[in-house]
Amino acid sequence: MGNVIGYVPGAFDLFHIGHLNALRQARQWCDVLVAGVVADDICLQTKGVEPTVPLAERIEIVEAIGIVDAVYAEETVSKTDSWRDIGFHQIFKGDDWKGTPKGIRLEAEMALLGVEVTYFPYTLQTSSTALRKAIAHRGVS
Numbered sequence: 001m002g003n004v005i006g007y008v009p010g011a012f013d014l015f016h017i018g019h020l021n022a023l024r025q026a027r028q029w030c031d032v033l034v035a036g037v038v039a040d041d042i043c044l045q046t047k048g049v050e051p052t053v054p055l056a057e058r059i060e061i062v063e064a065i066g067i068v069d070a071v072y073a074e075e076t077v078s079k080t081d082s083w084r085d086i087g088f089h090q091i092f093k094g095d096d097w098k099g100t101p102k103g104i105r106l107e108a109e110m111a112l113l114g115v116e117v118t119y120f121p122y123t124l125q126t127s128s129t130a131l132r133k134a135i136a137h138r139g140v141s
Contacts, residue, residue, distance in 0.1 A: 006030030007088035009074055011038045012058045013051040018094075023067045025120045026092040034086050035062045036074040046077060079106060083113055095119040 008026040012019050012035070027033050037059050044050045051058065055073060063071050074082055079091065091110055097103035098119045107117050 003031035004029070004090060005032045005034065005086065005088040006090045006092060007034050007036055007072075007082065007086055008068075008092040009036035009038060009079070009082065011043050011047070011051055012062050013043070013053050015053075015058070015061050020065070020067075022092065022094065022120055023062075023065070026118075027067050029092070029118060030090055032070075033068045034070045034072050034088060035068040036072045036082055036086075037062055039073055039075045042074060042077060078109075080109055080113065083110075083115060088115060090116045090118055092118050092120060095121055 006026050006029055008022055010019065010022065023033070023035065037055065038046075040051050040055050053061075059071050059073060062068060072082065072086060076082065082088075091106070093103065093106065097106065103117075103119075110117050
């Protein structure tokens with residue numbers, strides 16, 4: 001096989017060390033790394049939260065850090081749709097997905113395409129959810 005294409009999808013909202021860790025780890029596993037930045041409406045649909053930072057800005061941030069080779073605006077819930085557009089061989093997720101219904105569904109969906117699902121340790125101390133709660137607690141908007 002030629003170059004291994006990796007795909008790391010995420011909202012990348014309120015960009016933090018957990019996002020950076022995921023991208024750095026994924027970079028080590030592939031020749032070409034594509035970050036899928038999830039569209040605002042898809043975040044709302046799948047997580048019940050509208051991103052704080054608009055899609056165009058999140059894309060620009062992920063591009064600017066210099067870890068990924070390309071950024072893809074993920075405008076569908078289906079990772080199969082993303083795979084059709086990108087042709088990745090490996091997809092990376094936080095290990096908070098492992099063994100969960102959504103992780104099991106992702107593994108089954110990707111297995112049909114010959115795509116390997118690789119999990120990385122989730123950064124417990126920092127998440128966009130935790131940051132939103134801290135900001136709300138401080139009364140900052």
